[in-house]
Amino acid sequence: xxxxxxxxxxxxxxxxxxxxxxxxxxxxxxxxxxxxxxxxxxxxxxxxxxxxxxxxxxxxxxxxxxxxxxxxxxxxxxxxxxxxxxxxxxxxxxxxxxxxxxxxxxxxxxx
Amino acid sequence: xxxxxxxxxxxxxxxxxxxxxxxxxxxxxxxxxxxxxxxxxxxxxxxxxxxxxxxxxxxxxxxxxxxxxxxxxxxxxxxxxxxxxxxxxxxxxxxxxxxxxxxxxxxxxxxxxx
Numbered sequence: 300x301x302x303x304x305x306x307x308x309x310x311x312x313x314x315x316x317x318x319x320x321x322x323x324x325x326x327x328x329x330x331x332x333x334x335x336x337x338x339x340x341x342x343x344x345x346x347x348x349x350x351x352x353x354x355x356x357x358x359x360x361x362x363x364x365x366x367x368x369x370x371x372x373x374x375x376x377x378x379x380x381x382x383x384x385x386x387x388x389x390x391x392x393x394x395x396x397x398x399x400x401x402x403x404x405x406x407x408x409x410x
Numbered sequence: 411x412x413x414x415x416x417x418x419x420x421x422x423x424x425x426x427x428x429x430x431x432x433x434x435x436x437x438x439x440x441x442x443x444x445x446x447x448x449x450x451x452x453x454x455x456x457x458x459x460x461x462x463x464x465x466x467x468x469x470x471x472x473x474x475x476x477x478x479x480x481x482x483x484x485x486x487x488x489x490x491x492x493x494x495x496x497x498x499x500x501x502x503x504x505x506x507x508x509x510x511x512x513x514x515x516x517x518x519x520x521x522x523x524x
Binding site for chain 2: 305333335340341342343344345348388390396397398399400401402403
């Protein structure tokens with residue numbers, strides 16, 4: 300039973316356009332959500348997070364939106380750059396514990 | 411401040427052998443978690459240690475075990491290796507116990523089982 304789902308295994312976007320990565324979760328106890336970016340042969344690196352008391356958090360080109368009623372969050376990258384090509388993992392936690400990761404979405408930004 | 415350090419970075423074993431992987435967390439972090447990443451499977455949670463105690467455990471067989479030492483360093487062991495154990499094993503540390511916590515990952519140990 301996957302508690303965190305990323306239903307798109309891959310996504311291709313043209314450079315300069317918006318990339319939208321989606322994530323759904325089932326456990327209403329999750330109160331903190333994170334996005335990680337992973338390049339091949341490296342560990343995941345933290346990208347951006349959002350607390351359940353907010354519905355939006357922005358950091359430069361990256362914005363995360365949270366819809367608690369739908370148990371859905373999304374990561375927007377605008378404008379997308381070729382260096383953004385990586386696997387993106389959505390993760391959820393409960394009070395800083397029990398981090399659960401989605402299966403990842405491979406983003407390819409085409410020049 | 412030094413990041414999460416995992417050793418060895420790469421190793422090759424044969425079926426039936428055992429392997430021990432090591433992880434040194436960020437200084438001050440008391441929680442260490444281990445994840446297995448295989449192609450198409452994302453990050454599968456193995457277990458989490460906090461203050462030398464296993465606090466959470468994923469759905470892996472008993473061949474996978476771990477421990478944490480008093481200095482928060484952690485090791486994981488896989489016995490009787492199978493071909494399917496070939497994966498990238500990632501260690502992550504966190505402060506834990508705070509809502510706005512995040513995991514900091516090491517670069518991983520790439521295990522190949524022949």
